[in-house]
Amino acid sequence: MSFNIALSGIQAINEQLNSISNNIANAGTYGYKAQRANFSSMYAGSQPTGTQIGSTTQNIALTGGILNTGRAMDASIDGRGFFISKTSTGQEVYSRVGIFTKGGDDFLVDSAGRRVQGNQLTPGEASEGKFGDLKVPAGDLPAKATTEIDFAANMSADWKAPTLAFDPNDPSTYNMTKVTVAYDSLGKAHTVSQYFRRNDDTTRDIIVETMVDGVAPTTGGPLTLEFDSSGKLTTTPPTMPISFSDTTAAPVNITVDYTGTTFQAGEATTSTNIADGYATGKYIGVELGSDGKVIAKYSNGEAQAVGQIKLATFSNDDALTPVNDTSWTANGDVGTKSLSDPGSGPAGSLAIATLEGSNVDITSELVGLMGSQRNYQANSKVITTENQMLQSLMQAL
Known part of the structure; x- marks a missing residue:
């Protein structure tokens, strides 16, 4: 009986050593969760017959350290x-x-070649696929x-009205020209x-003239921007339509919005001069946003969200x-x-260009390794002692 009990201890310790060695070997593996071998007693009726590894568990909820990778398609x-x-x-x-x-x-x-799950996005559409x-x-x-x-700027109140x-x-x-x-x-x-x-040194009116490719557009000014005594724009609506045509493309109709433009003393400054629209772009790559958006990038400088990564949570993830x-x-x-977007709910947020390291505690594993070694030696000693006793008995017969 003692032989079998001690042997079961050695076999269980071997399994424990497998878990410990696997933990140590994977201490540098991204996202690795440390294993723990759980011992359980074995009985035949009321008689103990040894021990075994009843289960192997992982502390999935315990996160590892966050490591910077610098790669735009990595996320923790x-x-x-x-x-x-x-x-x-x-x-x-x-x-x-x-x-x-x-x-x-x-x-x-993902790194195993499995297809990542989420919702497809179509640029310009609010609803997800x-x-x-x-x-x-x-x-x-x-x-x-x-x-x-x-377009937003400060039209300097120090300007003098041109005479020509x-x-x-x-x-x-x-007094000023800006190009878009x-x-x-x-x-x-x-x-x-x-x-x-x-328009005049005694008024707060600014006249806007436009040219497209050096030629007067079909429509586009002149527009008079009017300001009150505090320098705020009063023109309603504060917009100007510009239309022009090219020989091959469809007619272009643009609305220039001057919201935020002021009339103050001092330097004339431009705070906003942004146009929508873009040239054809070649696909050049993809990256992740911190909100889980999958962003396609193009050679014309444009970037469009084409997908939304979802995160899953469980009430009992262990x-x-x-x-x-x-x-x-x-x-x-x-x-x-439950499914949710990164940054909402208990699923958590994403940190781009980082990865989660393993949650292995090397110190604890080495201490466990020494404990397993002592237990192995103790069980081996039981077998040695039992063998000596049997030899003594055989010699006495």
Whole structure:
């Protein structure tokens, strides 16, 4: 009986050593969760027959340290959430390791090649698409014609009204000029020039003239901007339409919005001069936003959100079934699964260009290793002693 009991102890300790050595070996593995071998007694009726490893558990909720990687497609979770991916057989897998890339089929995949789950986004549409595999469109971004220019500046109250009629080629006929690049429906760039001139030294009126590519547009001024005694714009609405045509593209209709423009003494300054629209762009890459948005980038400087990564939380995440040491699947014991965007709810927020390290405590593992060694020696001593006693008995017979 003593032989068997001691042997069971050695066998259980070997399994414990496997867990400890696996923890130590994976101390540098991203998202690894340390294992713990749990001993349990064995009985035959009321008689003890030894010990065994009753279960192996992971403290999934205990997070590891956050490590900077500098890679725009890496992400760690500050919270209880899990990234969701799907295998080729359709099984959902949950992980804390956010190492993502665009696969050859344009789907977003994790480090194991599983497709990342979330909602597809269509630029310009408020509603999200169906939950499922996230795809990153790798085609060109079509050109978008400019429809609006946001312009805000201070028209200096120190300006003197020009005496000559407006002439875009004569700087003495205006006080300030500003240029904005606009695009037609084919993505061709056009130069929209605005010329500002004070109407009269005794009034607070500013006249705006426009030229497109050096030619007067079909419509576009002159517009008079009027200000009150405190220098605030009173023109209603504070906008000016500009229309022009190119020989091949569709006519361009732009609204210039002067909201925020002032009339104050001192230097004339421009705080806003932004036009929408852009030229055709080539796909050049993808990155993640801290809100979980999957952002496609283009050669024209544009970036568009094409997907929304979702995070999963469980009421009992420690009950998840391990696929490996960094991935799990759900079962009947995990409770309710909830989906949320990063940054909302208990799932937590994302830290981009970082990864979660392992939660292995090397010191504790080494202490456990020494304890296992002592227990192994003690059980070996029992077997040695039992063997000596049997030899003595055989010699006495």
